[in-house]
Amino acid sequence: MRAYRSLVGQRGVPRLVVAATVTRLATPVLNLSLLLAVVAATGSYATAGLVLTGFSVALAVCTPVIGRLLDRLHPRPVLLALLAVHLPAYALIVGAMLRHAPPAVLVGGAVVLGASAPPAAPLVRSTWSAIVPGEHLGTAFALDAVLTEVTVVAAMPVVAGLVALASPLSAVLAAGACTLVGALMLLTIPDLGSHGRDGDQRHDGGGRGGGGVLGPLAHGQVRVLLGIAACDMTAFGCMFVGISAVAAHAGESGMSGVLLGVYSLGALVSALAYGSRRRDARPRRQLAVLHAVSVAFLLTTSLTSALLVAGALLLAVGLVSGPRDTLHQLVLGDAAPIRQRTEAFAWMSTFMWIGNGAGTALAGHLVTWADGRHHTSFLAAAVASGLATLLSLLLRRATERGEPAQDAPPREDPVAPGARPGQRSTVDG
Template identity: 30%
Template sequence: MTLGGARYRRVLATPGVAPLYALTVLGRVPIGLVTIALVLFLREETGSFTVAGLAAAGYALGTGLVAPFLGRLIDRLGQRPVLLPLAVVHATSMACLVPLGHADVHPAVLVAVAWVTGATVPPLSSALRALWPTLLGEERDELLPAALALDAIAIELIFVTGPLLVAAAAAVLVPEAALLFGAALTLAGTVAFVAQPASRATGPSVRTGDHGLLGAMAAPGVRAVVLCTVPAGFCFGATEVALPAFARAEGAPDAAGLLLAAWALTSAAGGFAYGARSWTSPVAQRWPLLLLGCGVTFLPLALAPSVAVMVPLAMVAGCCIAPAITAGNELVGRLAPSGVGTEAYTWVTMALVGGIAGGNAVAGALAEGPGWRAAVLTAAIVALAGGALATTRRRALVAAPSLSGAEAPR
């Protein structure tokens, strides 16, 4: 662990890394609070978990469907010309959701605006991942796994603080205050990110060969990772709705933030341990096992009789999430064709948030029908299916490794 900690320190000590990392954390804080804030806000205003779940699904689906095209634009134009306009439109549409929620408009309007809000989320995660190899220079082979783990840890810490911010807003103010706060953070973080030298220096990528309309998806390995990421996203999205539904069923709706934070906390811890270790097994072998681990650790959630028991069970369920995300991103960075690195990472984002959208919607319906236990069991079963699918696709995942696809735009 000491050696692993040294790797993290070396990553953060690399010139330009610390401010970029901090600013992406700032700009991505909303990803940990928007879904639960939307669910709590719209459940309160509409009285329906179905409407709330569909709006959350619309937000996630917008992010997922558009992300690859935004990644392709960044590869072709550079980061600043794409990220800045997105941040402005995103903050504006998020601000519009609040009065619309209060105005008792048709649910389709809420879902549509939520979709636009999600579609304009600046892909800061993919932008940072595409910069890692250039930032790390000659040490990229050794430090890239730790850098990707550091990124995954940040996301999980965001999922720890996000629900707590929502819980605080709901208790002291109102859930919609968290939505407005998130819009402001995204705008501020993105503006500061593109002002950094490494981001400003990006321009059109150097491509090798014509990848056609498929772009990064022309690589079989990238397609395999994307396909197998969808079930994992479904599992995570279903749980985002199932845990608040469980808390409400227990008569403690304010505990939803605590449960989601506990779930994310051990994910961050798992990500730290994963990145700190020097692995000897190939990542193509580890990733399917981590996906299966997600499904196995989610099953006990259905047995929780109380909030007090659900907290430790949620912590167990989180332990494989960040390691699985880190391993998947490492695979994509090695398998993507040269010149489409940002796009490749955004395809994985699309798969993840598309799965989350499906999980949000299905779990919302199940929570109002059979109940929260049905949502949890469905999430676990789908995650297990994703792990099994990844096992069958291992041949595509062990293609000759190359970091060229993850190179930053020049």
């Protein structure tokens, strides 16, 4: 764990880690608690579904727009402006549920809530490059992936505990408190939203926040990486439904949470292990190999109905996904124009939301068509991972055609994962 001790010793990192943890806990807690709170207030799952859809769509659409503002303007006034809208939106939707307001009011409040949500995850990811030297970026992004996984897993018991002790509305308020505390902590980070420690102007897009209307989407490397993100989350959405189906088919519906926990455990352990060492191998090549291995495990999972075997295979899929997700962030952070990095990570969040929604919807139809059998959903997950593999290879071919890339062959010293071209480092054994 020497790499993590060295990372945490960097100025501003402890505060950034705490802020990232608190803010990322808010979204999964809000998703689950908002569903329960609306059902409790209206008695309608249909209304709850509309509220969550309004929130999710507004979040997915507005996050890249806010990301561009964070890149072009100073992050602090943007965050404060967002909080000035976001917190009253919480008050609006909570008050509407207490007063049993019409569904349209609840949906409207959810839309404002999603549209004004501070994009903490993209901002944190873009800030890593400002406060962490290049030789520590691999460890930083590995820790970032672990924090994401931990907060998603922790959200379920947090909501369950708050609902049991108080009410679903208390969990909604807790999500708002997490957002407020985390955003205020981000405001104390000295180099929040800065564009790198070394003033690197590589494929800068023409000045602060340049790049025209498309922003980072004008760069082919970024578009391919966003496509990979969508495929990965489509695969996850299919796998999520498949996990529920395989448990139900075995007559152990309650085991779906255990199987998902096994997958998350694998992702946590592998991401931590991957970030603890430096590697010379080119990240894009590793990305293609890891996706191909995911395809093999998902295909094998589609062939089994035994819970024990499925659990072992899902653990293997998780062990692959930890390093893969870390590499994805590293490569995207390096491929994006320096002054459009926050927007690029914001687009990644949007594509992930889209992919997850598409995956769960597709797998739901496939499982229904297959009379509750899980095989089709895991096959669909394998197809999505296969497409991500092909896109990873396309990314390498684009690199060979001369686009700026993190893993271009070095002239002298090897460039470690996460280090920018021209930034040398030694390989840590």
